[in-house]
Amino acid sequence: MASAKSKTATASQLGEVNANVAGLGFEVIGSSPVTVTVEGSxxxxxxxxxxxxxxxxxxxxxxxxxxxxxxxxxxxxxxxxxPEQLRDYVNDVAFPSFSSAH
Structure with missing residues (x-):
């Protein structure tokens, strides 16, 4: 999961990020103005x-x-x-974590 550089990405920025991430070989499985979720080996x-x-x-x-x-x-x-092609848009890369609802 990648978090956006700004608080929220515009539709145009989100499209660019999704295209760049897919171009790197990842499958985009979810995206929002705040995060992009990808799968890859x-x-x-x-x-x-x-x-x-x-x-x-x-x-x-x-x-x-x-x-x-x-x-x-x-x-x-x-x-x-x-990577360079994502630095203008991506602030952080992390794996989702799971927590209890207790």
């Missing part, structure tokens, strides 16, 4: 952002409010570098 993330990704399987626990559903939590192995 671990190799693609490493190629584009210069940082590998790793996953950790999690299960819900009474003692943990960090994860409310089972699944895999993804993290960058090192800080990602935003």
């Amino acid at each position: 671990s190799a693609l993330f490493k190629k584009v952002f210069g940082a590998g990704v790793k996953g950790r399987r999690v299960t819900p626990s009474r003692d943990s409010l960090e994860h409310s559903t089972p699944g895999i939590v993804w993290k960058f192995e090192s800080p990602p570098v935003i």
Whole structure:
């Protein structure tokens, strides 16, 4: 997930970001004036952002409010570098996190 450089992107800016991200090889699976959500292989993330990704399987626990559903939590192995063609629009790159509604 990428967060917009400004508080909200215009429709034109969002179109440019989506086109640039798709041009890098990612599949855009959701976008709004605030975020763009993409899917891609671990190799693609490493190629584009210069940082590998790793996953950790999690299960819900009474003692943990960090994860409310089972699944895999993804993290960058090192800080990602935003590619030149996205720097005017993208402020941050992060994986979605899940939290409990408790």
